Amino acid sequence: MQEEGTGLGFSAKAPAPVLNIPNHLTLWQGDVLSLEVIPSDSIDLIVTSPPYNVDIQYGAHRDNLSYAEYLEFSRTWLERCFSFLREDGRLCLNIPLDKNKGGQQSVGADLTALAKQVGYQYHATIIWNEGNISRRTAWGSWKSAAAPYVIAPVELIVVLYKKKWKKTSGSQKSDITREEFMAWTNGLWTFSGESKKRIGHPAPFPLELPMRCIKLFSFVGDTVLDPFAGSGTTLIAAIMLNRKAIGIEIDSTYCALAKQRILANLHLSQAQLTLETHGKEGEINTGPGA
Numbered sequence: 001m002q003e004e005g006t007g008l009g010f011s012a013k014a015p016a017p018v019l020n021i022p023n024h025l026t027l028w029q030g031d032v033l034s035l036e037v038i039p040s041d042s043i044d045l046i047v048t049s050p051p052y053n054v055d056i057q058y059g060a061h062r063d064n065l066s067y068a069e070y071l072e073f074s075r076t077w078l079e080r081c082f083s084f085l086r087e088d089g090r091l092c093l094n095i096p097l098d099k100n101k102g103g104q105q106s107v108g109a110d111l112t113a114l115a116k117q118v119g120y121q122y123h124a125t126i127i128w129n130e131g132n133i134s135r136r137t138a139w140g141s142w143k144s145a146a147a148p149y150v151i152a153p154v155e156l157i158v159v160l161y162k163k164k165w166k167k168t169s170g171s172q173k174s175d176i177t178r179e180e181f182m183a184w185t186n187g188l189w190t191f192s193g194e195s196k197k198r199i200g201h202p203a204p205f206p207l208e209l210p211m212r213c214i215k216l217f218s219f220v221g222d223t224v225l226d227p228f229a230g231s232g233t234t235l236i237a238a239i240m241l242n243r244k245a246i247g248i249e250i251d252s253t254y255c256a257l258a259k260q261r262i263l264a265n266l267h268l269s270q271a272q273l274t275l276e277t278h279g280k281e282g283e284i285n286t287g288p289g290a
C-alpha cells in the first residue's frame with residue numbers, strides 16, 4: 001500500500017505504483033476498467049491509443065474480441081475516462097480510420113459515435129498520415145472489380161472534450177511556437193510511425209504524436225493521462241514538456257519497458273528533477289524491481 005501522497009491527489013489506499021516521481025509522474029500497473037487510483041475531475045488531457053482489436057499479440061490483453069465485445073470494452077473505458085476529466089478536460093483519441101482484418105469495420109466513426117453517447121463533446125478529427133503503405137499485400141481481388149480492398153495509410157486523432165472547450169483551469173501558460181501552432185492546427189499531420197522493434201512494444205506511437213497533442217491542447221503544469229500507456233510514450237512527452245504525467249498499463253512487461261524508457265529519458269534532465277523533487281516532496285520512488 002502506498003503511504004505517501006503523490007502530489008497528484010491519489011487515494012492513500014491505492015496500490016503501489018510501478019514508478020512514482022512526486023509531482024511529476026506516476027505509472028500504475030492495472031486494468032483501466034477497474035483500477036481505483038484516479039480521482040474524478042482531476043485530469044486536464046488524455047492522450048491515448050487504445051487496443052485496436054486487430055489481433056496484436058499483447059501480453060495481458062486479448063486483442064481479438066468480437067466487434068460487439070470490442071465496442072462494449074470501448075464504452076466502459078470511455079466512461080471511466082470521462083469521469084476522470086475536469087469539466088474543461090480533453091481527450092485525444094488515436095484510433096484507426098477503419099479495419100479490414102476479421103471483417104471491414106468503420107472503427108473511427110463507431111468509436112466517435114460511442115464517445116458522444118457516453119457524453120463527450122466532439123471538437124475535431126486530425127488525420128495522421130503515417131505513410132505506412134510500403135508492404136501492402138492485401139489487395140483483395142487483384143486488378144479485378146470482383147472484391148478489391150481499399151486501404152488508407154492514415155490513422156485518426158479524434159479530439160473530444162467533457163463539457164466546455166474553452167480551457168479556464170490551469171496555468172493558462174502555453175509553450176507552443178507560432179510555427180507549431182500554424183502547422184498543427186492544420187488537421188492533416190504527416191510524420192512516420194514508430195518502429196515496434198526499436199521500442200520493443202507491438203504498437204507504439206511516435207513521440208511526435210503526444211508532443212503535438214500536449215502542446216496544442218494543454219497548459220504547462222497540466223495533468224496528462226494515458227490509460228493505455230504501453231511503452232510510456234505519452235508519459236515521456238508529458239514530462240519533457242513540464243506537464244504532470246499519469247499512466248495505466250495492464251501488462252507488467254510493458255510497465256517495466258515504460259519505466260526503463262522514462263528513466264532513460266529523464267536522465268537528461270535528472271539534475272533539474274533532483275533539485276525539484278528532493279527536499280520538497282521526497283525521493284523518486286522507482287517501485288518494485290527498481
Ligand SMILES: C[S@@+](CC[C@H](N)C(=O)[O-])C[C@H]1O[C@@H](n2cnc3c(N)ncnc32)[C@H](O)[C@@H]1O
Nearest residue numbers: 031032061203204205228229230231233249250
Ligand atoms: C496501442 S497500445 C499503446 C501503445 C502506446 N501508445 C505506446 O506508445 O507504447 C495499447 C496498450 O494498452 C494496454 N492495455 C490493453 N488493455 C488494457 C486495460 N484494460 N487497461 C490498461 N492497459 C491496457 C496493452 O497492453 C497495450 O500496451
